Amino acid sequence: MTLPGYEQIVRGWSPDLRRRFPEERFHFVRETRSTNDDLLQRLRKGQGAHLDLIQADFQTGGRGRRGDKWEAPAGSNLLFSVALRLPDDRAIWTRLPHLTATIAGRAVESILPGEKVIEAKWPNDLMVGGKKLAGILVETVMVPEPFAVVGIGLNVNMRTADLPGELRGIATSLYDCLGCESSRSFLLGLIVQGFIREYPEGLSNFEPVRAWMEQRNFLKGKEVGVTSSSETVSGTVLGLGAGGELLLNVSGEGLKTVISAEKIVIC
DSSP: OOOTTHHHHSTTOOHHHHHHSOGGGEEEEEEESOHHHHHHHHHHTTOOOTTOEEEEEEESSOBOTTSOBOOOOTTTSEEEEEEEEOOSOGGGGGGHHHHHHHHHHHHHHTTSOTTOOEEEETTTEEEETTEEEEEEEEEEEOSSSOEEEEEEEEOOSOOGGGSOGGGTTTBOOHHHHHSSOOOHHHHHHHHHHHHHHHTTHHHHSOHHHHHHHHHTBTTTTOEEEEEOSSOEEEEEEEEEOTTSOEEEEETTTEEEEESOOSEEEEO
16 A cells, blocks of 8 residues: 555656655654654664655654754645665764755755745755745764664745744745645655765765855855854854855954854844
């Protein structure tokens, strides 16, 4: 029996692409607390595999990088997590959010009208018109094998009226951009194809990813405060480094390189 959504996701795919993402990799649930949590649990039990994917119609405990809640009306948005076997070179693992943003961003750009431009807010948000369209959460599990779990929440068919009042000025959806509904399965298929074709090679051959992010750098030229696990610094965003690091011009200190951040505030 075909699981809900699988045939819609792989419609029009070549036999080779279908072989690399077989039906048993796809898991659909109507409701769950968090697709990331579900997939992490499977991997920790040794039950997961590369490109295992869980899609949910509704998440009761979806979250962002700092535990921020990410919730949407059931059936309206694209909510999923995918397992990726990590390469041996740990130094390039930090590039995964950038590669994910590029893959998801290209999928979205393929259906947006020409006047709409995707913006990439380092390190893990996609924006349109200064409003958040999608969020990315990358978590890792090391035992029994090193895997990343990449969670994506993409606002697809959610209306502005569905958002809490405090979010209406800072979030958007494809429906708002296009004025019509979009197929979540089609978009998911585009994103999965991106991972099949570009992972893990896109982590080592990183310049095309860095260039895509740089061209759409939402923070470039802005004054920001960046909080990491060890410090908080403020400065002007100059761009991205060769490995995707955020480059800041800090008053009195000069160039500061930020590899990861817990919080970024635009001053």
